[in-house]
Amino acid sequence: MRYTPAAKEMVLADWAHEARRSTIQDMLAVTAQPDILSFALGLPAPELFPTETYTQVAMQVLASESRALQYGPPWQPLKAHIVALMAQRNVICREEQVFLTTGAQQGMSLLARLLLNPLGTVLLEETIYSGIQQAIEPFQPTLLTVPTDRETGMDVDAVASLLERQAPPAFIYAISDGHNPLGTCMSLEKRRRLVELARHYHVPIIEDDAYGLLWYDQVAIPPMRALEEGWVFYLGSFSKILAPALRVGWIIAPEALLPKLSALKEASDIDTATFSQRTIAAYLAAGHLPNHLTELRQAYSTRRDSMLSALRSYFPRETKWHRPSSGMFVWVELPHEVDTAEILKVAVERERVAFLPGHAFDVDGSRRAAHCMRLNFSNCRAERIEEGIARLARVL
Amino acid sequence: MRYTPAAKEMVLADWAHEARRSTIQDMLAVTAQPDILSFALGLPAPELFPTETYTQVAMQVLASESRALQYGPPWQPLKAHIVALMAQRNVICREEQVFLTTGAQQGMSLLARLLLNPLGTVLLEETIYSGIQQAIEPFQPTLLTVPTDRETGMDVDAVASLLERQAPPAFIYAISDGHNPLGTCMSLEKRRRLVELARHYHVPIIEDDAYGLLWYDQVAIPPMRALEEGWVFYLGSFSKILAPALRVGWIIAPEALLPKLSALKEASDIDTATFSQRTIAAYLAAGHLPNHLTELRQAYSTRRDSMLSALRSYFPRETKWHRPSSGMFVWVELPHEVDTAEILKVAVERERVAFLPGHAFDVDGSRRAAHCMRLNFSNCRAERIEEGIARLARVL
Numbered sequence: 189m190r191y192t193p194a195a196k197e198m199v200l201a202d203w204a205h206e207a208r209r210s211t212i213q214d215m216l217a218v219t220a221q222p223d224i225l226s227f228a229l230g231l232p233a234p235e236l237f238p239t240e241t242y243t244q245v246a247m248q249v250l251a252s253e254s255r256a257l258q259y260g261p262p263w264q265p266l267k268a269h270i271v272a273l274m275a276q277r278n279v280i281c282r283e284e285q286v287f288l289t290t291g292a293q294q295g296m297s298l299l300a301r302l303l304l305n306p307l308g309t310v311l312l313e314e315t316i317y318s319g320i321q322q323a324i325e326p327f328q329p330t331l332l333t334v335p336t337d338r339e340t341g342m343d344v345d346a347v348a349s350l351l352e353r354q355a356p357p358a359f360i361y362a363i364s365d366g367h368n369p370l371g372t373c374m375s376l377e378k379r380r381r382l383v384e385l386a387r388h389y390h391v392p393i394i395e396d397d398a399y400g401l402l403w404y405d406q407v408a409i410p411p412m413r414a415l416e417e418g419w420v421f422y423l424g425s426f427s428k429i430l431a432p433a434l435r436v437g438w439i440i441a442p443e444a445l446l447p448k449l450s451a452l453k454e455a456s457d458i459d460t461a462t463f464s465q466r467t468i469a470a471y472l473a474a475g476h477l478p479n480h481l482t483e484l485r486q487a488y489s490t491r492r493d494s495m496l497s498a499l500r501s502y503f504p505r506e507t508k509w510h511r512p513s514s515g516m517f518v519w520v521e522l523p524h525e526v527d528t529a530e531i532l533k534v535a536v537e538r539e540r541v542a543f544l545p546g547h548a549f550d551v552d553g554s555r556r557a558a559h560c561m562r563l564n565f566s567n568c569r570a571e572r573i574e575e576g577i578a579r580l581a582r583v584l
Numbered sequence: 585m586r587y588t589p590a591a592k593e594m595v596l597a598d599w600a601h602e603a604r605r606s607t608i609q610d611m612l613a614v615t616a617q618p619d620i621l622s623f624a625l626g627l628p629a630p631e632l633f634p635t636e637t638y639t640q641v642a643m644q645v646l647a648s649e650s651r652a653l654q655y656g657p658p659w660q661p662l663k664a665h666i667v668a669l670m671a672q673r674n675v676i677c678r679e680e681q682v683f684l685t686t687g688a689q690q691g692m693s694l695l696a697r698l699l700l701n702p703l704g705t706v707l708l709e710e711t712i713y714s715g716i717q718q719a720i721e722p723f724q725p726t727l728l729t730v731p732t733d734r735e736t737g738m739d740v741d742a743v744a745s746l747l748e749r750q751a752p753p754a755f756i757y758a759i760s761d762g763h764n765p766l767g768t769c770m771s772l773e774k775r776r777r778l779v780e781l782a783r784h785y786h787v788p789i790i791e792d793d794a795y796g797l798l799w800y801d802q803v804a805i806p807p808m809r810a811l812e813e814g815w816v817f818y819l820g821s822f823s824k825i826l827a828p829a830l831r832v833g834w835i836i837a838p839e840a841l842l843p844k845l846s847a848l849k850e851a852s853d854i855d856t857a858t859f860s861q862r863t864i865a866a867y868l869a870a871g872h873l874p875n876h877l878t879e880l881r882q883a884y885s886t887r888r889d890s891m892l893s894a895l896r897s898y899f900p901r902e903t904k905w906h907r908p909s910s911g912m913f914v915w916v917e918l919p920h921e922v923d924t925a926e927i928l929k930v931a932v933e934r935e936r937v938a939f940l941p942g943h944a945f946d947v948d949g950s951r952r953a954a955h956c957m958r959l960n961f962s963n964c965r966a967e968r969i970e971e972g973i974a975r976l977a978r979v980l
Contacts, residue, residue: 197786198815199754200844201701207847217657229655237653243646250639257633257827259625261613290686290831290853297852301722305597306702322851326697358595390593419594431653433859435686435831448596451603455718456693456852457686459612461860463829 211548225576228542231567245470263465269472278410292425292437309357341374366399366515369562386419398425399515404489434464494570498577516566539579607944621972624938627963641866659861665868674806688821688833705753713764737770762795762911765958782815794821795911800885830860890966894973912962935975
């Protein structure tokens with residue numbers, strides 16, 4: 189049988205004509221090449237995965253729990269551990285509010301489906317994680333956007349002004365700590381104000397806290413979910429603090445909405461891998477996480493400092509950046525005439541070093557961040573970071 | 585902080601007011617109770633999971649592949665194994681047409697999003713797997729439905745007549761083998777005709793073949809994807825032939841559409857667990873699957889025969905059923921005045937035995953199958969099957 193080129197005649201959903209792989213996904217293939225020194229992706233350091241301990245708990249689970257490879261209802265012991273983990277972020281919640289997901293990305297995808305009508309409205313920052321943009325794209329939404337201040341985070345005055353003038357959006361998407369891609373941390377005052385706006389205008393906030401447990405200089409400010417239970421959907425993840433391949437995250441949501449989320453989840457992928465749920469619960473039950481988190485915070489803050497120091501040594505004077513207090517990213521601003529997408533091509537080809545061009549995070553196809561770059565500091569060892577920044581500087 | 589009952593005031597997406605957990609999901613909780621003898625769910629037999637072998641390959645993968653717990657692009661060796669596995673179903677495909685998913689359910693969810701506009705049209709059988717109904721529900725689609733013949737499967741004459749009269753639907757959903765819930769197998773003639781209709785009217789078919797490798801009396805007829813490459817999206821899964829908790833399935837799709845699927849997948853859950861991809865590839869590379877499949881086919885055909893024999897011994901004379909040649913289900917038709925949802929309550933409470941009432945699969949809220957029950961025969965050992973059918977008969 190020969191290939192029938194039917195795809196061209198096939199009628200796709202209207203929005204799908206625009207659907208494209210993200211720059212992140214393209215870079216996943218580029219950076220899988222072993223000789224590439226990559227600052228491109230939000231990858232944790234593989235040499236810091238607790239592989240040995242994980243192997244042990246996985247073996248124990250497989251040997252002792254006959255339902256570990258079966259379909260199953262959400263694993264209650266894991267929910268109990270998540271409640272305890274959330275307390276470290278000053279979030280008080282109950283197991284009945286914990287909804288398990290296939291990573292935080294599924295959390296935002298399910299919440300978009302729960303809250304957003306086709307052609308609905310979403311409020312987010314001008315420069316923001318591409319995953320939320322992809323999650324809402326099929327709804328062909330109207331976007332209300334606000335700028336971000338490099339010191340204090342999301343421009344909440346602009347949020348207030350939009351909410352005053354416009355019909356309420358389906359939700360506000362915000363990242364309080366370890367902002368992706370900007371590396372910023374939202375001030376406590378802004379968190380309080382945003383929560384008040386959510387209450388006042390009856391607009392839910394999706395608070396993406398995938399990086400919230402990775403704080404470096406001091407314990408991070410509590411997330412907005414610590415201030416408001418009814419209007420904040422909190423997204424957490426084990427991807428950055430344990431391992432992405434387990435594909436387990438969670439939503440903290442008002443309990444009344446869990447049956448709806450449950451129906452949406454079932455339609456998406458039936459259940460979150462029971463084997464991952466049980467191995468993570470066993471890992472947490474054995475008390476391994478606190479030391480592991482300490483180790484990650486030490487290693488990543490050292491890497492961050494190496495990157496900042498290398499930027500000072502090698503990058504042109506007119507370059508600007510901010511010292512991130514959490515997360516995995518440094519956002520670098522080059523002079524406005526620079527196009528970092530062009531720089532990236534040369535950097536990969538000639539210097540075998542990769543990063544993400546700022547444009548990958550512009551929400552509305554604007555070229556607002558086309559002169560910026562997102563640099564990840566968690567994935568490479570300190571000496572490689574210096575080497576990589578030196579190489580990048582040669583391209584600049 | 586006290587609970588703010590905000591959920592009541594929160595504006596959800598229009599369709600979400602109707603969203604409910606499926607009966608399947610409710611039964612997952614009921615049947616997790618250890619004293620329940622369950623024919624309710626499409627669960628493989630946990631004692632037949634290749635747990636020991638899987639533990640070995642998982643340990644090898646964890647010990648030797650540093651990227652096994654990281655995010656990653658789709659694992660090419662797994663795609664190569666899937667191409668070989670598909671050849672056992674007489675499907676000739678290339679790695680470039682294999683798209684990895686978080687189980688077959690994600691396959692149908694992604695394809696619904698790719699092909700279906702809000703308020704679009706879908707063609708499916710009157711009594712069909714609830715997962716496809718959940719996958720399309722957010723689009724509030726118009727449903728075109730056709731009956732199913734117990735001997736030869738989907739009524740393709742009715743499909744032809746609908747396609748002649750109506751604007752073409754976004755897709756046709758069909759299960760050629762091991763039909764869920766009816767246990768039927770579509771005749772080769774009907775497969776040919778349905779494929780011709782798809783070509784003629786330019787309507788894609790989503791062919792759900794999650795149970796297709798579990799044939800018992802003779803090698804199953806090739807699926808429609810073996811007859812047509814351009815208009816058939818084939819869904820496969822390791823859930824029923826290896827273990828559900830690995831959450832790995834696949835779509836065979838026209839190559840030109842893989843970048844779109846890739847964008848959709850990224851928005852849904854970033855990637856399919858790399859650890860699962862690599863352990864399954866290692867399991868397949870070691871050549872374990874053929875013997876395992878033989879073992880499953882022997883065990884499940886024995887269980888099917890035990891169930892049919894117990895039905896003959898214990899069930900009322902006026903009951904009807906069909907001998908399934910593949911899959912995991914026997915569909916039982918009771919007299920029309922019987923309401924199997926009522927029977928289920930009594931069966932669970934008094935006899936500690938569970939099944940799924942036919943109504944759970946009615947597409948349009950009709951009570952067409954309210955007098956039927958779906959009985960799973962793969963999950964219980966033969967002696968338990970006889971015991972369970974005897975208990976169920978006592979309730980009838």
